[in-house]
Amino acid sequence: MKINWFPGHMKKALAEMRKQLGSVDVIIYVLDSRVPLSSINPSLNSLAAGKSILYVFNKIDLSDEKRIAEIAPRFKGSNCDYVILNSTMSGAGNKIRSKLNILAKAKIEKYAKKGVKTTVRAMVVGVPNSGKSTLVNNLCGKAKAITGNKAGVTKANQWLNIGDCVELCDTPGTLYPNLADQEVAKRLAFVGSIKDEVVDETELAIELIKLLSEKYPKEFSARYNGQMTLDGIASVRGFKLSGGELDIERAAAAVIDDFRKGRIGKITLD
Ligand SMILES: Nc1nc2c(ncn2[C@@H]2O[C@H](COP(=O)(O)OP(=O)(O)OP(=O)(O)O)[C@@H](O)[C@H]2O)c(=O)[nH]1
Numbered sequence: 001m002k003i004n005w006f007p008g009h010m011k012k013a014l015a016e017m018r019k020q021l022g023s024v025d026v027i028i029y030v031l032d033s034r035v036p037l038s039s040i041n042p043s044l045n046s047l048a049a050g051k052s053i054l055y056v057f058n059k060i061d062l063s064d065e066k067r068i069a070e071i072a073p074r075f076k077g078s079n080c081d082y083v084i085l086n087s088t089m090s091g092a093g094n095k096i097r098s099k100l101n102i103l104a105k106a107k108i109e110k111y112a113k114k115g116v117k118t119t120v121r122a123m124v125v126g127v128p129n130s131g132k133s134t135l136v137n138n139l140c141g142k143a144k145a146i147t148g149n150k151a152g153v154t155k156a157n158q159w160l161n162i163g164d165c166v167e168l169c170d171t172p173g174t175l176y177p178n179l180a181d182q183e184v185a186k187r188l189a190f191v192g193s194i195k196d197e198v199v200d201e202t203e204l205a206i207e208l209i210k211l212l213s214e215k216y217p218k219e220f221s222a223r224y225n226g227q228m229t230l231d232g233i234a235s236v237r238g239f240k241l242s243g244g245e246l247d248i249e250r251a252a253a254a255v256i257d258d259f260r261k262g263r264i265g266k267i268t269l270d
């Protein structure tokens with residue numbers, strides 16, 4: 001299975017984002033904490049070069065907090081910082097406001113000297129489905145951006161004033177032209193950052209089982225009564241086709257859905 005997904009709308013989105021960069025003070029880079037290192041996108045790194053960056057380790061409620069506590073501090077530096085969040089929790093985004101003001105301090109102070117309260121403008125970027133629009137809504141306190149549990153929901157840039165002199169730009173999820181590292185591509189597919197229609201679900205589930213039985217064997221085994229194969233899982237769940245054979249496709253769909261909903265456990269696959 002070779003996974004790649006770089007539709008025309010992403011190329012267009014990256015070009016649009018680049019055009020608007022001049023007026024952006026801070027990049028809010030939303031990572032999925034289940035696959036934080038795989039959510040790093042070279043196209044976005046080049047877009048963010050030279051800007052202050054606030055990394056958001058999102059979906060922490062579904063992730064291995066101990067692993068994130070090891071990884072996240074690597075993202076702190078002179079012009080970058082991080083926050084660890086569950087964007088679906090009301091008020092969670094407030095952690096972001098103070099960090100934004102620190103990252104945009106030079107601009108705020110420059111204007112303050114002239115007696116002007118300036119607006120901080122931040123662009124929210126990340127791979128598809130990482131929770132950008134959910135985070136924007138959290139900060140707005142209202143559902144102004146459309147969200148959905150699949151890749152490719154946001155189609156165009158949307159600037160929103162979130163009050164207290166902060167404006168945010170929600171952007172479409174973007175990947176890069178060649179997902180050369182298929183270990184990264186698989187992880188993005190596990191969490192729904194790659195459109196499901198371009199991936200074979202059964203093959204993906206087999207890869208997910210392989211990785212989970214290596215990295216989180218106790219959690220996986222507990223979920224499926226010790227079964228570590230699609231056959232075994234179909235059997236314990238009683239998934240059968242009309243002729244009586246095991247329904248492997250249904251078992252594959254169940255494993256992927258269980259993983260995405262956090263039913264196997266709080267997991268981080270780097
Ligand atoms: N459990 C959990 N779910 C989240 C979190 N943040 C977002 N989600 C869910 O993740 C899914 C994707 O959220 P969106 O905000 O639409 O993601 P996006 O990054 O804007 O996606 P695109 O516009 O397709 O790039 C939705 O079902 C959200 O409810 C979080 O912190 N925890």
Ligand SMILES: [Mg+2]
Nearest residue numbers: 132133153154
């Ligand atoms: Mg979106």
